[in-house]
Amino acid sequence: MGEADETQFGFWWFRPKSLQWLSNFIPFMSILSANALLQGAIVNGLVSVSISSIEKRFKLTSTQSGIFAATYDVFVTVMLIPLALYATKVNKVKCIGIGMMIVGIGSILVIIPEYTAGAYSVGEARKDVCVTGGPDKMCAEDSSNSFTAHRELLLLLLSQAFVGIGASPLFTYGITCLDEFDSHKRTGRNLALYMIASTVGPALAFVGCGFMLRVWGDWRTSPADMGIDSSADPRFIGMWWIGFVVCGFVALFTAFPLVMFPKKLKDNKKHIEDTGMRKANDVHRTDASLDKDFSDHKYEFFKIILMLLKNKTCMCVILMQTIEAMLMNGYITFIPKLLETLLGFSAGNASLITGGVVVPVGICASYIGGRISKVFENRFKPSMYFVMTFGLLAAGCSSCLLLRCESLNVFEVNVPVKELPKFGATETCSENCHCDAFFNPVCSEESQLTFLSPCHAGCVDSPNIKFGASNWTNCGCSKNTIVKKGYCDASCQKQIYQFIAMFIGLSFCIFVGAPVLQSASLRVVNPKHRDHFTCFGWLWMRILGSIPGAIVFGYIIDVNCMYWQKDCVSQKCQYYNASNLGWAFFYFTIAVKLAGGALLFLAAYFYQETDRPSGKESCRTLDTDASESVKMSYEKNLPTGLSPQT
Numbered sequence: 096m097g098e099a100d101e102t103q104f105g106f107w108w109f110r111p112k113s114l115q116w117l118s119n120f121i122p123f124m125s126i127l128s129a130n131a132l133l134q135g136a137i138v139n140g141l142v143s144v145s146i147s148s149i150e151k152r153f154k155l156t157s158t159q160s161g162i163f164a165a166t167y168d169v170f171v172t173v174m175l176i177p178l179a180l181y182a183t184k185v186n187k188v189k190c191i192g193i194g195m196m197i198v199g200i201g202s203i204l205v206i207i208p209e210y211t212a213g214a215y216s217v218g219e220a221r222k223d224v225c226v227t228g229g230p231d232k233m234c235a236e237d238s239s240n241s242f243t244a245h246r247e248l249l250l251l252l253l254s255q256a257f258v259g260i261g262a263s264p265l266f267t268y269g270i271t272c273l274d275e276f277d278s279h280k281r282t283g284r285n286l287a288l289y290m291i292a293s294t295v296g297p298a299l300a301f302v303g304c305g306f307m308l309r310v311w312g313d314w315r316t317s318p319a320d321m322g323i324d325s326s327a328d329p330r331f332i333g334m335w336w337i338g339f340v341v342c343g344f345v346a347l348f349t350a351f352p353l354v355m356f357p358k359k360l361k362d363n364k365k366h367i368e369d370t371g372m373r374k375a376n377d378v379h380r381t382d383a384s385l386d387k388d389f390s391d392h393k394y395e396f397f398k399i400i401l402m403l404l405k406n407k408t409c410m411c412v413i414l415m416q417t418i419e420a421m422l423m424n425g426y427i428t429f430i431p432k433l434l435e436t437l438l439g440f441s442a443g444n445a446s447l448i449t450g451g452v453v454v455p456v457g458i459c460a461s462y463i464g465g466r467i468s469k470v471f472e473n474r475f476k477p478s479m480y481f482v483m484t485f486g487l488l489a490a491g492c493s494s495c496l497l498l499r500c501e502s503l504n505v506f507e508v509n510v511p512v513k514e515l516p517k518f519g520a521t522e523t524c525s526e527n528c529h530c531d532a533f534f535n536p537v538c539s540e541e542s543q544l545t546f547l548s549p550c551h552a553g554c555v556d557s558p559n560i561k562f563g564a565s566n567w568t569n570c571g572c573s574k575n576t577i578v579k580k581g582y583c584d585a586s587c588q589k590q591i592y593q594f595i596a597m598f599i600g601l602s603f604c605i606f607v608g609a610p611v612l613q614s615a616s617l618r619v620v621n622p623k624h625r626d627h628f629t630c631f632g633w634l635w636m637r638i639l640g641s642i643p644g645a646i647v648f649g650y651i652i653d654v655n656c657m658y659w660q661k662d663c664v665s666q667k668c669q670y671y672n673a674s675n676l677g678w679a680f681f682y683f684t685i686a687v688k689l690a691g692g693a694l695l696f697l698a699a700y701f702y703q704e705t706d707r708p709s710g711k712e713s714c715r716t717l718d719t720d721a722s723e724s725v726k727m728s729y730e731k732n733l734p735t736g737l738s739p740q741t
Contacts, residue, residue, distance in 0.1 A: 105355050117352065118360055120277045123188070124285060126352050127269055128292035130195045133346045134262050135293040137202050138167060139427065140300025141338045148308060148335035153212060153247045165642065166252050170259030172637040175630045178267050180396050182626030187268035192353025194261040195346050201257025202343030208247035209336050215313040225528035225555045225571070254339075267633055271625045274617050276360050283468020283614035287461040290609060294461070298454040300338060308333030399627045403620075411698035412616045413632045415691045420640030422687045423605070425648030432652065433680065436671045437499040438591055439582055452595065453602050460606035467607070468614045478615030479699040482608040483692045489604035490688035495597030496681040499673045500587030505536075505545045506552075506572075508658045508670055515572070518542035524572035525553040534658075534669040538583035539573035545583045547658070547669075552578050619702070651679045 103110045104118040116122070142164055150160045178190075273285045311318050312334035403409050431445040440448060471477050504510050504518070515522050519542050530550035537546050537554075546552035553571025567578040620628045655676040656668035 103357055114355075117355075118357055120360055123276060123356060123360060124273070124288065126349060127191070127272070128289055129349045130191070130265060130346070130353065131269070131289055132292040132296040132299075133342055133349060134195070134198060134265055135296030136300040137198065137258060137296075137339065137342050137346075138262065140297035141304055141342065142167075143297075144301055144304040144308070145335040145338070148312070148333055149251070152215065152312075152332050152335070153208065153251070155248060159248055163248070163251050163255060166255035167259040167262075168637055168642050170256045171263045172634065172642075174260055174263035175267065175634040175637070178263060179400075179627045179630035179634075182268070182271075182630065183623065186356075186358045187264070187272055187626070188356040188358070189354050190264045191268055191272070192350045192356070194264040195350030195353065197261030198258050198265075199261075199343045199346030199350060201254045201259075201261060202339045202346060204254040204257060205251065205336050205339045207254075208250040209312075211250070212247050214315040215332055224549050224567075225525060225530070225553050267630050268626065270613065271617070271629055274614075274625065275622075279473055279618070280469060282473065282617065283471075283610045284465035286613050287465025287468075287610040290461045290606075291458045294454055294457040298450050300342075301450055304335070304338045307337050308335060310334045312336065396627070399624050400631060403624075403628060403631055407701040408619055408698045409628070411694045411701065412612075412619065413635050415694040415698070416612070416616075416632055417635045417640040418687050418694075419691055420636040421644035421647065422684065424641040424644035429645075429648050429652060433496070433676070436673050437496070437677055438587060438594060439500050439585055448595070452598055456599055456602040457606045460603045461610055464607040464610040465614075468611045471611070471615070473615050473618045475615050475618055475702050475704070476699045478611050479695045479702075482612045483695040485604045485608045486688050486692050486695070489601055490685050490692075492597050492601035492604060493681055493684040493688070495594045495601060496677045496684065498590045498594045498597075499677055500585035500590060502673070503545050503583055503585055504543065505547070505658075505670060507547060510544065518544045520544075520572040525551050528553060535580075536582050537567065537578045537580055539570070539576065539578050540583075541573050541576035543583045544572075546572065546578070549578065554578060647683075651683065652676065655679060 104114050105111065146160050146164065149155065149163065155163070269289070270286065273289060274282045277285055310333060312332045318331065403413075431449050434440045434445040434448060467481065468478065471481070502509070506512075506515070510518070512522050515524065518539070520539075528550050530548060535548040537549050537552055538544070539546065539552065549567050549570070552567070552573060554567040555569050555571075566580070570578045617625055617628075652671065653668060655672045656670070657672050658670035659668055
């Protein structure tokens with residue numbers, strides 16, 4: 096590539112003058128943020144919302160669907176090493192663009208298993224009521240087909256592999272490009288805007304996909320032909336795939352401009368072509384032991400990694416981000432379930448509360464964090480103390496996990512059969528109903544006793560009972576009143592308001608420190624090594640943070656299960672010990688926040704800024720360097736045969 100091409104927007108011979116205004120930071124920031132929004136929507140939104148529909152459509156077990164979700168993290172981790180190895184040898188913006196094209200292709204690929212699986216078939220309908228003639232036979236029929244979707248599973252894994260491979264440059268090279276293409280003093284603000292886009296993406300996916308899951312998803316059949324009268328029927332399959340396809344095509348569109356960006360951007364304000372020259376007036380705060388140049392060394396990559404491993408400040412920051420990634424990934428995965436358990440929200444309301452709090456608070460806090468980063472001028476020690484302070488405040492706000500509704504009385508969970516007479520029912524009211532472990536809780540208004548299902552309450556079948564029914568009248572364990580769908584009411588209105596207020600504080604404390612930490616930590620290493628530092632940090636965060644985080648949280652939840660719903664091929668917990676679960680999450684959060692605060696304190700303690708010229712000497716040095724750079728650029732652009740005047 097020639098000198099003139101280094102700042103020109105386009106590719107090969109196509110570099111029209113009418114598009115050169117795009118070779119500036121604001122257009123780049125806007126397009127990069129749009130791609131971050133789409134990546135967040137696909138990975139953190141659509142996968143989470145659609146996972147249960149994918150299980151139902153392709154008859155996957157929970158283990159198989161877990162493998163589907165984890166494939167993304169695995170392939171991101173695999174890509175981090177080559178990204179770090181070739182960071183200084185490639186056009187990073189083009190890599191992001193090509194990667195997002197791969198994300199788009201991977202997202203679109205989910206339509207292939209939907210097509211190859213053939214028409215959606217359903218089993219016999221169930222109303223989950225008392226049947227005295229014998230046990231339900233549907234389980235045996237379903238079990239014969241439970242492992243027939245290996246081809247579709249492999250195609251789904253291929254889709255996630257593409258998304259993981261393609262998304263990896265976005266949050267590694269993307270962060271360093273934001274730092275390189277604009278003043279370091281504005282890095283915090285730029286990172287905040289980037290994080291806001293990543294936060295909005297999943298929220299839009301939740302809303303859009305939540306609506307499309309109410310629309311019949313198989314174009315080859317109709318629900319009426321299968322006897323399915325509404326989306327409340329457990330056999331109903333929504334249009335889970337449409338969000339992936341739409342986001343995939345949009346990603347292909349938004350990724351294309353990134354492929355046309357040059358390695359360096361123009362600066363409209365100063366009319367300086369070399370973007371790197373803007374750094375002459377920026378603040379450099381490289382740690383003394385990391386201010387090294389291995390560009391001419393044969394084993395440059397390994398030297399840089401070894402240098403990072405030996406540096407205490409660097410490793411303290413990476414370890415802090417790793418345990419935070421473990422905590423955050425666990426919260427992202429399980430906070431709706433936690434709200435259901437502690438405060439009795441429905442799944443839909445739990446997701447609504449989570450999104451309604453996290454998205455606006457995350458946007459505001461990220462923006463404020465970006466402004467604070469600018470005030471600190473990326474000074475490392477004040478930034479670390481700021482993040483540490485809000486981390487400790489977050490630990491205090493995590494006491495919201497100790498708030499919960501009053502414990503419910505649940506038959507066959509914490510109310511044994513022999514205690515039924517205390518609630519006005521006989522011990523044999525549902526003895527011959529042949530109830531399985533299907534979970535569909537109902538409440539007897541007479542006794543305020545919750546039953547695991549209408550069957551467990553002794554409710555018999557009648558012609559007017561359909562899927563999604565809300566009331567049952569002929570129930571052996573509650574003869575005098577109506578049995579209503581859902582848990583019995585628990586007194587916790589006050590706790591709900593307290594929880595939401597403290598959860599807002601917790602979310603704010605978490606988000607406000609993110610841009611400050613990210614911006615300041617980039618100052619620790621030499622500018623030439625920031626890509627390696629970012630990729631190396633993400634490698635730790637994925638292997639030791641994000642991937643095991645969900646596993647640890649899942650284990651904490653499972654050990655506090657009080658009732659397992661079992662079927663032919665798997666089991667799922669449906670009722671938890673809310674008190675123990677809240678305390679377990681609280682202890683884990685406190686431990687992570689205290690450990691993170693200690694690591695940040697140590698990072699600041701071990702940090703030693705590189706000795707640089709100061710005062711007027713510094714100004715003269717910077718002015719001289721800038722003048723020399725302008726002079727060299729001028730000489731390069733002189734016509735052949737001419738020399739500059741002396």
